[in-house]
Amino acid sequence: TQLLEQSPQFLSIQEGENLTVYCNSSSVFSSLQWYRQEPGEGPVLLVTVVTGGEVKKLKRLTFQFGDARKDSSLHITAAQPGDTGLYLCGRSGGYQKVTFGTGTKLQVIP
Amino acid sequence: EAGVAQSPRYKIIEKRQSVAFWCNPISGHATLYWYQQILGQGPKLLIQFQNNGVVDDSQLPKDRFSAERLKGVDSTLKIQPAKLEDSAVYLCASSFFVGQETQYFGPGTRLLVL
Incomplete structure (x- = not known):
């Protein structure tokens, strides 16, 4: 099992602030995904990154895959209360073992 | 398109009891998790x-855990007998085929074992 470590574990910020969360592994991934899970719901896929060094943007969210494909980051600009949730990185699908990270719980205070 | 359906949404049982969860994936999705x-x-x-x-x-x-998907569509997950440490959310997800990276999750079943 490829262990995925996420940091920080918890983050509480004021509306309008910027933040970055990280996902790290000792192993190389062919691809990596980011999910957001709101309370009482299942995770929802935000993005999949495949190429080392790849950067993808989704409105105020910027996702980066490390050059060595062992780490990834998610940066949120001008956070809003609607961004509150549990952010999970993971590799899923295919015949490879499905693995999720430990998660970062984000709270954005109005 | 209807999403992944799960039931029940909540379940409270005592330890050593049995419980079963049901999942109906998105129509046409061959892979279920x-x-x-x-x-x-x-x-x-x-x-x-x-x-x-x-x-x-x-x-x-x-x-203690078993799961089946007899007709390749909906699935059940059973716990018998339950332990305190089984208290968790049980999520079902589906994807169109193995190798497709996008999984679609249901809302989950929240189990509390007393």
Whole structure:
């Protein structure tokens, strides 16, 4: 099992602030995904990154895959209360073992 | 397009009792997953089906957990007997085929074992 470590574990910020969360592994991934899970719901896929060094943007969210494909980051600009949730990185699908990270719980205070 | 359906949404039982969860994946999705998510942690895969066959059940505690997908559509996950540490959210997800990266999750069943 490829262990995925996420940091920080918890983050509480004021509306309008910027933040970055990280996902790290000792192993190389062919691809990596980011999910957001709101309370009482299942995770929802935000993005999949495949190429080392790849950067993808989704409105105020910027996702980066490390050059060595062992780490990834998610940066949120001008956070809003609607961004509150549990952010999970993971590799899923295919015949490879499905693995999720430990998660970062984000709270954005109005 | 209807999403992944799960029932019940909540269940409270006493230890040593049995419980069963049901999942109906998105129509046409061949791959179905069951995850266990303990409070404060990421989901852990319990079992993965491709149609009605098991692809991966290496993390399923087979002495007490069982799952089936007899007709390759909906699925049930059973715990017998339940332990206190089984308290968690049980998530079902589906994807169109094995190798497709996008999984669609249901809302989960919240189990509390007293």
